[in-house]
Amino acid sequence: MPTFELSSASPTEAAADALIVPFFQGREPGPGVDVVQRALGADLMSTLADHGLQGKVGESFAIPTFGKIEAKTVVLVGLGKRKEAGTQAIRKAAMKVTRSVTKFHTVASTVHQVGDSPQASAHAFAEGVALGAYRFDRYKERPIDSASQEKPKLAKILALTNGRRSASQTGLTRGQVYAEAANWARDLVNTPAIDATPSYLADEARTMARRSGLTCKIWTKAELQRGGFGGILGVGAGSVNEPRLIELTYEGGGNRAPIGITGKGVTFDSGGLSIKDAAGMEWMKADMGGAAATLATMRAVAELQPRVDLIAAIPSAENLPGGSAIRPGDVLRHRGGKTSEVLNTDAEGRLILADALAYLAEKKPRVIIDSATLTGAAMVALGNDVYAVIGSDQQLIDALLAAGREEGEQGWELPLWTDYRRHIESSVADVKNMGIRWGGAITAALFLKEFVGDVPWAHLDVAGTAFAEQSGDLWPRGATGSPARTLIRYIEGESGRGRAPRTSAPKAKASAPRKASSRKSSAPASGSKRTSARRG
Numbered sequence: 001m002p003t004f005e006l007s008s009a010s011p012t013e014a015a016a017d018a019l020i021v022p023f024f025q026g027r028e029p030g031p032g033v034d035v036v037q038r039a040l041g042a043d044l045m046s047t048l049a050d051h052g053l054q055g056k057v058g059e060s061f062a063i064p065t066f067g068k069i070e071a072k073t074v075v076l077v078g079l080g081k082r083k084e085a086g087t088q089a090i091r092k093a094a095m096k097v098t099r100s101v102t103k104f105h106t107v108a109s110t111v112h113q114v115g116d117s118p119q120a121s122a123h124a125f126a127e128g129v130a131l132g133a134y135r136f137d138r139y140k141e142r143p144i145d146s147a148s149q150e151k152p153k154l155a156k157i158l159a160l161t162n163g164r165r166s167a168s169q170t171g172l173t174r175g176q177v178y179a180e181a182a183n184w185a186r187d188l189v190n191t192p193a194i195d196a197t198p199s200y201l202a203d204e205a206r207t208m209a210r211r212s213g214l215t216c217k218i219w220t221k222a223e224l225q226r227g228g229f230g231g232i233l234g235v236g237a238g239s240v241n242e243p244r245l246i247e248l249t250y251e252g253g254g255n256r257a258p259i260g261i262t263g264k265g266v267t268f269d270s271g272g273l274s275i276k277d278a279a280g281m282e283w284m285k286a287d288m289g290g291a292a293a294t295l296a297t298m299r300a301v302a303e304l305q306p307r308v309d310l311i312a313a314i315p316s317a318e319n320l321p322g323g324s325a326i327r328p329g330d331v332l333r334h335r336g337g338k339t340s341e342v343l344n345t346d347a348e349g350r351l352i353l354a355d356a357l358a359y360l361a362e363k364k365p366r367v368i369i370d371s372a373t374l375t376g377a378a379m380v381a382l383g384n385d386v387y388a389v390i391g392s393d394q395q396l397i398d399a400l401l402a403a404g405r406e407e408g409e410q411g412w413e414l415p416l417w418t419d420y421r422r423h424i425e426s427s428v429a430d431v432k433n434m435g436i437r438w439g440g441a442i443t444a445a446l447f448l449k450e451f452v453g454d455v456p457w458a459h460l461d462v463a464g465t466a467f468a469e470q471s472g473d474l475w476p477r478g479a480t481g482s483p484a485r486t487l488i489r490y491i492e493g494e495s496g497r498g499r500a501p502r503t504s505a506p507k508a509k510a511s512a513p514r515k516a517s518s519r520k521s522s523a524p525a526s527g528s529k530r531t532s533a534r535r536g
């Protein structure tokens, strides 16, 4: 992950290997282009015309500078129409162009100088660069960049400022926090299921919590049995890798009830006895994308310190068809006592989420949000760019949709069509885990709704967006971190009062756990203390 630095050097004098400057549709020069053109004695805009560049978002062209400026290469990047060039264009362009400059050590840029809000532009720029620089090469003997066939070297980004330093600095830091959290989620999702077991996820959560000052309790199999978590235990029954429930708490001195979040953590979904075919299993290591995004959200929140309280309860299990696996027709008793009839062991996400939702509802949160790679139906409906948002509370749904838009990580609402409840009526249990084929994303949500009681709730079905099956413009093949940035943005929007993020990242391995309680003295007493949360 590159580091970000503000610099007041001129574009021609910045000590960098490459310089990225923007241009707009119609080949209009953006900030920094003029001074570079003068130094090079060249008309860069007509060079772009000669090579057929229009200025579409993220379109780029690299030109050698022959020692006439400090940087050896200048990279022109398109930002679309000048009037429309804002945070979305900056983020996208930064994501795309960064993938082509990872062979350089230091890269300077003026891209974040575009737009009306220096903070929002710097945020989008840092986020785009950090997301674009992401690679998953932990399992490669020799990590090389597929485009350049060189080892990626990108270490430092110089954001060249033209004033408004403090707003830009805040934006850079915050954008980096968002993207680093999302990139951590990507690492977790990309890690193969042979390594990323429920206990691995739990260990990762515990380490993160220790570094960021969150409270963490990991529920073991025996504790889940004592606690009545029949859904998590049932789904995990066919694997030797025992299930877990990861509970994390952030106390930010909010004066309202906490926000509850959860995410589906199926570390591998074979379908169980209702087994998938080979093609259907190819990506099923990514079936914990919702859990990873929820963990990433907790990590970012611990760094950004919004004034709000938060509790996460993340269920994790491996869905395999071992000899002790659950069977079609089995009835599971969930946390809180409701039962479900398992007609298809491949509809397992809702079974583990049911327990987590019921557990969160006990804490009387003000809202509950779950994220899950839950149904192929959501992917059929909305494709790979847009996730489904379904819930019981319009205000919450709208806030999540707005947060997703701001982050360039969009959702779209599907209806919680209660008439379809009849499709999941069971003759032997309170509810069954499969409806008819049609409207599968909705019946899955209706199943979840059974377990949230009267708490306002929204569900994000990220089956289509959590990973990219093929490498595209914005994302390389693999995990995207969706919907982590949406959740972080939503939670920040709920903050009672904004505050500057911590400037030092919580990486210092030896540092003592930072107590969120440093703020507690000044915070109003919270009406909903989580007294039943056990610490482990």
Ligand code: BES
Pocket: 269, 287, 344, 346, 347, 348, 349, 373, 374, 375, 376, 377, 379, 433, 434, 435, 440, 463, 464
């Ligand atoms: N994990 C899958 C959903 C999924 C499919 C996510 C493809 C990402 C890509 C989920 O557990 C599942 O198998 N759902 C079934 C439910 C059905 C059996 C009711 C589905 O969507 O087909």
Ligand code: ZN
Pocket: 269, 271, 345, 346, 347, 348, 349
């Ligand atoms: Zn499944």
Ligand code: ZN
Pocket: 266, 269, 287, 346, 348, 349, 373, 374
């Ligand atoms: Zn699944």
